[in-house]
Amino acid sequence: MAFIVAIDGPAGSGKGTITKTVGKKMNLINIDTGAMYRCVTLQIINEKIGLEETKKIEKLLDEIDIELKKIGDEDAFFLNGEDVTRKIREQEVNSMVSQVSHIPCVREKMVELQRKIAQNKDVIMEGRDIGTNVFPNADVKIYLDASAEERAKRRMKQNEEKGIVSSYDEILANILFRDNNDKTSSVAPLKQAEDAIYVDTTSLNIEEVTEKITKIILERREKAEKTTGNYDER
Numbered sequence: 001m002a003f004i005v006a007i008d009g010p011a012g013s014g015k016g017t018i019t020k021t022v023g024k025k026m027n028l029i030n031i032d033t034g035a036m037y038r039c040v041t042l043q044i045i046n047e048k049i050g051l052e053e054t055k056k057i058e059k060l061l062d063e064i065d066i067e068l069k070k071i072g073d074e075d076a077f078f079l080n081g082e083d084v085t086r087k088i089r090e091q092e093v094n095s096m097v098s099q100v101s102h103i104p105c106v107r108e109k110m111v112e113l114q115r116k117i118a119q120n121k122d123v124i125m126e127g128r129d130i131g132t133n134v135f136p137n138a139d140v141k142i143y144l145d146a147s148a149e150e151r152a153k154r155r156m157k158q159n160e161e162k163g164i165v166s167s168y169d170e171i172l173a174n175i176l177f178r179d180n181n182d183k184t185s186s187v188a189p190l191k192q193a194e195d196a197i198y199v200d201t202t203s204l205n206i207e208e209v210t211e212k213i214t215k216i217i218l219e220r221r222e223k224a225e226k227t228t229g230n231y232d233e234r
Contacts, residue, residue, distance in 0.1 A: 003028070003224065005124040005217055006131035009144035010190060011098075011178045012151030014201050014209060015126035018144065020075070021210050023124040026217060031117055032068070032075065033127040033134075034097075036110050038088035039066045039079045041100040045092060051099055061109045089159075091166060098178040101128075102185045111188075129188035131196050140220045141196035142213060150202045151175050 005028060009015050016032060023030035043064055049056045067078040076085045087093070100106055111134050118125065118135070127134065131141035146154075152172035159166045182190035192198060197216055201209050 002118070002120050003122040003221065004118065004135050004138040005140040005142070006135050006138035006193075006196075007124065007126040007142045007144055007213075008128055008131050008190065008192070008196065009126075010128075010146075010151065010175075010182065012155045012175050013144045013146045014154065014206070015144050017206060018201075018209050018213060019124050019126040021206065022213050022217070025210070025214060026124075028122050028124040029118075030075070031114060031123055031125045032077075033110065033114055033125060033130065035068075035075075035077050035088060036066055036113065037101045037106070038093050038097050039077055039084060040064065040106055040110070041093050041097045042079060042084055042088050044100060045096065051096075051103065054103070054105065057103060058105050061105060066113075086162065089162060090164060091170075094174060098181045102181065102187050104187050107187050128182050128190040131193035132191060133188045136193070139224055140217050141193045142216065143192040143196040143198050144209075145198065145200050146202040148172060148175050148179065 005022075007015050007019055016034060019032070020030050022028070040061070043060055044051070044057065047056070047060060049060065051057075065078075065080050069076050069078060074085075076083055077088060078084065079088075101110075114125065114134055117123075125134070126144075131138055131143075149172065152168055152175050155171050155175070156166065156168050159171070179190075199209065199212060204212070
């Protein structure tokens, strides 16, 4: 029986880190939806396609090949056979990914792919509309949040660790831009699902958030097991 954990929230709220950490801890398959949109964005940049060129984008989506592979303990993303794990985190992609993710045909294709990947699996998936759109019947829904300033500090630290040059002001401006874009989008806007548990991570470290999220999932798993009587604890 599949068990699905949906984690939504704004850019830089820690969704990626927490999803990866909790997934590994609880033996759940981590599907990084943000990286999938970043791969599409990178290919649009590579092919020099304008965001208004819908027909060309649709053709790109029909031909694109996105793969997630394990290299050691790390997740690596391959775009049409090329390892783009680092490239999809660079500023050029950062500045466009929010706009690309709002294009209806892109959203439709990625949601279709996400559902296909997760079929009959125990997964943890993060994004902006996982609990409201991709998996509205997810077993666990969590809305992860933090102040814009704290999110900018975290993204700045991540970039420094990856050797990506960026300024705090630039990152904060991009986060505020994405917040507005994501929350006002006409296509799957960012919002907390009615049955999602709200978790503010502003003053919490990774270990504290991991513990809190793990506890929530364990409680729901136990409840699911008692209800169905056939869920095997892993």
